[in-house]
Structure formats: C-alpha cells, structure tokens
Amino acid sequence: MPHILSQKIRSWFIATNSAERVWMMASIEFKLRYYENKLGLMWALIKPVSQIVMYYLVFQVLMNQQVENYVIYLFVGLLLWQFFTEATSGTVKILQTKKYLYEYTNMKKIEIYLASMISSAIGLFFNLLIFIFGAIIAGVYPTYHYVFFVLIFTNLFLLSFGVSLILSNLFLLFKDITQIWGIVVGFGFFLSPILYRGDLFSSKLPLLDYLNPIAGIINNTRNILIYSQPPDWSMLMFDLTYSLIIFLIGFVLLKKYSPKASELI
Amino acid sequence: MENPVNSISSPVAIKVSNVNKTFQLSDIKTDTLKGKLFNLFVRGNSRKLKALQNINFNILEGENFGIIGRNGSGKSTLVKIMSGAYIPDEGGEIFRNGSSMLLNLGVGMSHELTARQNIYVSGSALGLKIKDIDNIMGHIIEFAELQDFVDSKIKYFSSGMIQRLSFSIAVHAKADIIFLDEVFAVGDAKFRAKAIDILEKSMIEKRTIIMVSHSLANIEKYCKRALYLKNGEMAFLGDSKTAIAMYNKDND
Numbered sequence: 001m002p003h004i005l006s007q008k009i010r011s012w013f014i015a016t017n018s019a020e021r022v023w024m025m026a027s028i029e030f031k032l033r034y035y036e037n038k039l040g041l042m043w044a045l046i047k048p049v050s051q052i053v054m055y056y057l058v059f060q061v062l063m064n065q066q067v068e069n070y071v072i073y074l075f076v077g078l079l080l081w082q083f084f085t086e087a088t089s090g091t092v093k094i095l096q097t098k099k100y101l102y103e104y105t106n107m108k109k110i111e112i113y114l115a116s117m118i119s120s121a122i123g124l125f126f127n128l129l130i131f132i133f134g135a136i137i138a139g140v141y142p143t144y145h146y147v148f149f150v151l152i153f154t155n156l157f158l159l160s161f162g163v164s165l166i167l168s169n170l171f172l173l174f175k176d177i178t179q180i181w182g183i184v185v186g187f188g189f190f191l192s193p194i195l196y197r198g199d200l201f202s203s204k205l206p207l208l209d210y211l212n213p214i215a216g217i218i219n220n221t222r223n224i225l226i227y228s229q230p231p232d233w234s235m236l237m238f239d240l241t242y243s244l245i246i247f248l249i250g251f252v253l254l255k256k257y258s259p260k261a262s263e264l265i
Numbered sequence: 266m267e268n269p270v271n272s273i274s275s276p277v278a279i280k281v282s283n284v285n286k287t288f289q290l291s292d293i294k295t296d297t298l299k300g301k302l303f304n305l306f307v308r309g310n311s312r313k314l315k316a317l318q319n320i321n322f323n324i325l326e327g328e329n330f331g332i333i334g335r336n337g338s339g340k341s342t343l344v345k346i347m348s349g350a351y352i353p354d355e356g357g358e359i360f361r362n363g364s365s366m367l368l369n370l371g372v373g374m375s376h377e378l379t380a381r382q383n384i385y386v387s388g389s390a391l392g393l394k395i396k397d398i399d400n401i402m403g404h405i406i407e408f409a410e411l412q413d414f415v416d417s418k419i420k421y422f423s424s425g426m427i428q429r430l431s432f433s434i435a436v437h438a439k440a441d442i443i444f445l446d447e448v449f450a451v452g453d454a455k456f457r458a459k460a461i462d463i464l465e466k467s468m469i470e471k472r473t474i475i476m477v478s479h480s481l482a483n484i485e486k487y488c489k490r491a492l493y494l495k496n497g498e499m500a501f502l503g504d505s506k507t508a509i510a511m512y513n514k515d516n517d
Contacts (some may be wrong), residue, residue: 021389028382064357102389103373105349106364176297262350264296 001093011114018111025115028257030122044172048078048127059195069226072135076225077194077218079127084160084214085185087120092171092178095261102262105236109258124153142173143228152221159213159243165250172264193218209235213242233242275326277362278442278473279347286317286342286497316342317353317497327364327471329464330486331505333481333512339497340477341369344444346473347411363441363473364391368431368448373453376420380411384434391438401437408459409433429456436463442473449480461487481509 006061052074060070067073091113098112132142137140171177191212193201198219209215216239220231257264291311317339324330334340345351347359348367365372366387373390374383384405388398406415409429419427428448435443449457464474464487478484484491484505491505493512501508502513 009286015396017389017392020395021386024385024389024395027380028386032377098375100373100375101390102350102388103348103367103385104364105361105391106392125278174298177387181299259352262345263352 002038012039016106018108021107022111022115022118026118027156029116029119033119033123045130048075048082051068056197059138065196069140070140071140071224072131072138072140073222074195075131075134076222077141077192079124079131080218080221081189081194081214082127083120083124083156084163086123087117087160088163088167089178089181089185090120091116092167092181094168095172095258096265098265099262109254109261113161113164117157117164120160121153123156131225140226143229145224145230148224148231149221151240152217152224152231155236155240155243156214156217158247159217159239162245162247162250163256166246169250169253172257172261188212188214191215198222210238213239213246274469275328275471276376277323277326277360278326278328279362279475280358280360281320281322281324281343281347282358284317284320284343284346284361285315285354285360286339286346286351286357287354288314288316290314303479315497317346319500320357322427322492322499322502323475324475326473328490329474329476329488331484331491331508332475332477332494333479333484333491333508334494334500335516338494339493341446343494344446344475344477348403348444361442365442365444366391366431366435366438366440366445367446368428369444369446370436372431372446374427374431377418379416380406380409380422381415383430387431387434387440391434391440393438395444398438405430405433410436410456425456427455432460432463439472442475444475446477447479448476448479449483485509 004082052071055074058063058069060067094116094133095109101107101112102109135141167177167181174180191205191208192214198215200216202219207220216232216235219237220239223229289311290313313406320343332340332343343353344367346353346357347361348365350367353359360380373387375386378386381402384402385395385398388396388401388501391422393401406412409426409432411426411430414422414426419430422430432448434514474487476484476488488505491501491508492499493501493508501511
C-alpha cells in the first residue's frame with residue numbers, strides 16, 4: 001500500500017503535469033478573484049476591516065463582552081470562517097462553471113477542485129500574514145505553538161474540500177442547493193464562536209462543539225495563535241476524523257455523479 | 266458490421282464498442298429539492314430517447330474520419346461520447362489512445378479567461394509542460410491571428426476568433442485526436458484555407474481527425490472513411506463517397 005501511494009505521488013509530480021497544472025489554475029483563479037479590478041486587493045482588506053470595526057462596536061462596546069484583545073480574537077474567527085465559506089460557497093457551482101474543462105480526458109475532475117481550494121488557501125495565507133502583523137502590534141508575539149497551525153489548517157482544508165465535493169455534486173441533482181447552503185452558512189456564522197467567547201459557547205452549547213466542526217477549529221486556532229497553548233488534542237482528533245468522513249462522503253459522491261456532470265447541467 | 270482493414274495497419278486511435286445512449290426526458294421539473302419534494306407523488310410523463318444504438322467501430326491512428334447524418338441523428342452525441350464528455354449507457358466502452366480535444370464553438374475554453382490564460386490551461390490539459398507552452402505561445406497566437414488580443418478575455422471575442430484560437434491550440438499543442446464538430450461553419454475563407462492546409466498535413470503526422478459536418482464536400486475531400494448515422498444507428502460505415510451517396514439518396 002505505501003508503495004502504491006508513493007508511486008501515485010511520484011506520477012503526479014513527475015510523470016504527469018498535474019501538480020504544475022493545479023498550481024497554475026489556482027494562481028489564475030486567485031488573480032481573477034483579487035486582481036480583477038484595481039480595487040480588488042483593497043477590497044479584500046476593506047471587507048474584514050469593516051467587519052471587525054462593526055463587530056467590535058456591537059460586541060465589545062455595546063454589549064461589553066470583555067474579551068481581551070478582541071480585535072485579534074475576532075480576526076482569527078473571521079479569517080477561518082471566510083476561508084470556509086469562500087471555499088464551499090465558491091465551489092457549489094464548480095461543475096457548471098468549469099464545464100469547459102471536461103473535454104480534456106487526461107485531466108481529473110478532482111484537480112479542478114484542488115485548484116479552487118488552493119486559490120482560497122492563498123487568500124487565507126495572506127490574511128494570516130496580516131494577522132501576525134496585527135497581533136504583534138497588539139502585543140501578542142508568535143511562539144513555537146504556531147507550528148501546530150499546520151495541523152489545524154490541514155483539518156480545515158480537508159473539511160472544506162469535503163463539503164465542497166458534497167455540495168457541488170448535490171448541485172447536479174438539486175439546483176437550489178446554492179440557496180439552501182446560503183441559509184446554512186448564515187446559521188453557521190452565529191453557531192460558531194466567531195464573535196463571542198469560546199468558553200461561554202462551549203459551556204452553554206456543548207453539543208455544538210461537536211456538531212459544528214468549525215467551532216473546534218476556531219477554538220484551537222485561538223489557543224495556538226493567541227494564547228500560546230498547544231491545541232486541545234482530543235478536540236483536534238475529533239474534528240480531523242469528522243473532516244475525513246465528510247471528505248470520504250464527498251469523494252464517493254464525486255465518483256458517482258461527476259462523470260455525468262456534463263449531461264446533468 | 267466489420268471495419269474494413271486499412272492497407273497499412275496503423276494502431277487504433279479510438280475504439281467504440283457497444284455504445285448506446287439513452288436520454289431520459291421528463292416533463293416535470295425535478296432538478297431542485299423543492300421540485301422533488303412537491304412532485305414526490307406526481308408521476309410525470311417520462312420517456313426515453315434512444316439517441317444512439319449499438320455503435321461499433323474503430324478509427325485508426327492518422328486517419329481523417331467523417332461523421333455525417335441529419336440533424337438529430339446523434340452525431341454530436343457520438344462525438345461527445347468519443348471525447349469523454351458524455352458517458353455511454355452501461356456496457357458501452359470507449360478506448361482512446363492519446364490526448365484529445367473537442368473543437369466546437371467555445372468548448373474547452375473559459376470565457377472569463379484571456380486568450381493567453383486559455384492557452385496555458387488548454388495546453389496543460391492536453392499534457393504539455395508550462396515551459397513547452399511558453400515555446401509555442403507565439404505560434405499559437407500567430408496562427409490564430411490574435412496578436413492584438415492576447416490579454417483580452419475571450420468573452421469579447423467573436424465566434425470566429427474563438428474558433429481560430431481553439432483550433433490553433435489543438436494543432437500546436439499536438440492533441441493526438443482532434444474532434445471537429447462543425448468547425449468550418451464559422452471562420453472566414455482565409456482561415457478555412459489555413460485550417461484545411463493543416464488537415465492535409467496532419468495525415469502525415471499520424472494525428473487523428475474526426476470531422477462532423479454538413480458540408481459533404483469537405484468530408485468527401487478530406488476523409489477517406491465516413492460513418493453515416495441515421496436515427497442513432499449506423500446506416501453505413503466505410504468509403505466516404507459511398508456514405509455520402511447513401512445520405513443523399515435518403516434525403517432526396
């Protein structure tokens with residue numbers, strides 16, 4: 001088994017040009033998203049900044065929530081949540097928008113997804129740099145715990161990938177999945193500890209910590225990036241397993257429905 | 266029906282075996298969750314349309330092969346199946362030897378991307394390394410006569426310009442198999458002449474071309490063999506002159 005796997009990886013990077021192609025498509029998509037117009041990159045900054053100002057006013061000033069360093073606290077939540085929604089909502093229609101790529105038989109459909117996911121990941125990476133910069137200004141300095149973020153990121157990537165596989169293949173059968181997902185995302189924003197204190201969230205709604213994998217991911221990221229703590233390992237293991245199952249379901253759906261994509265759309 | 270074996274026995278480029286294609290046509294809308302729920306107990310009239318029945322043939326490497334038939338005879342469906350965009354009904358099989366590109370209006374191109382980006386994506390999808398694409402970029406643009414529009418999005422292009430671009434990519438990126446679905450319907454005389462010139466050369470370069478066209482003159486001129494499709498079935502396979510003669514007789 002490891003032998004087959006290593007051969008697969010080898011063929012991906014050396015024998016074929018898949019890896020190169022995925023990266024190229026990801027960077028083209030990233031450019032389309034952010035450099036489309038002159039305001040593009042500015043807009044990418046204005047959006048989170050205005051959100052932070054708004055939430056800060058409501059939750060810290062008006063409701064007096066008393067979270068230390070609320071700005072960078074918010075930033076972590078918004079950053080992860082934005083990646084998740086962008087990666088999932090942005091790919092619901094991927095089998096429709098990228099239909100033009102089906103005509104190439106030596107290109108696998110999963111590459112199309114991967115490119116889009118990576119393009120969102122580049123966005124997350126840029127935001128993360130801004131975060132680190134902002135955190136230093138606020139007096140929170142990077143520690144070796146930041147290394148653990150690789151695990152959390154892998155977890156989030158896998159989860160978003162899985163959800164996007166599921167949604168986009170369901171889209172082939174139900175075109176209104178776009179609207180339905182919009183509602184789910186709307187609920188999800190308030191059912192994740194983005195705006196309010198994670199400990200309150202966990203004690204009042206303990207079930208949601210487990211139902212909503214994003215909750216654990218956000219709490220753990222804060223442990224790592226703000227509180228200089230290792231992640232809550234049992235939570236991390238739970239979320240990883242959760243994400244892996246979601247991904248596998250998505251993968252099965254992809255195998256089952258995507259070959260018919262160009263007929264169903 | 267057996268294939269006439271060519272005098273030179275080249276390897277097979279495409280093998281089509283037992284291909285059937287059935288489309289399910291339904292008069293109630295069930296492609297939304299809402300529609301599914303509301304129509305849970307409604308039995309709509311759904312009927313099956315057999316677009317292709319029992320298709321079997323081989324196309325050899327380096328062959329120019331024509332497909333003719335009336336509108337709705339299944340030509341485009343067959344080409345889509347051969348190119349891998351559609352999958353045949355269970356039991357049918359397609360074997361393709363090499364990379365392929367389907368040229369139809371705008372197929373294989375993103376209208377949101379520029380000509381240059383499209384060339385990179387298509388070239389890479391056809392199996393080229395990025396540095397190889399860098400090398401042929403100039404030739405592709407020149408052949409397609411799009412020097413002034415390299416970095417414009419192709420949604421602003423005319424249909425003829427898009428057609429020229431995709432044809433140029435397929436030719437320069439050396440797709441082993443090129444499907445031309447009514448390609449010569451658009452494009453001006455000058456480009457058509459260039460394209461035909463390429464077609465003639467490709468016979469030497471061992472590349473396979475499958476041509477779908479209503480222009481019987483082109484089929485007769487450039488394809489030795491042709492398939493005549495009639496109501497989704499193979500009415501004739503073989504010499505293109507005979508195929509065209511049969512087609513003309515049927516439609517008189």
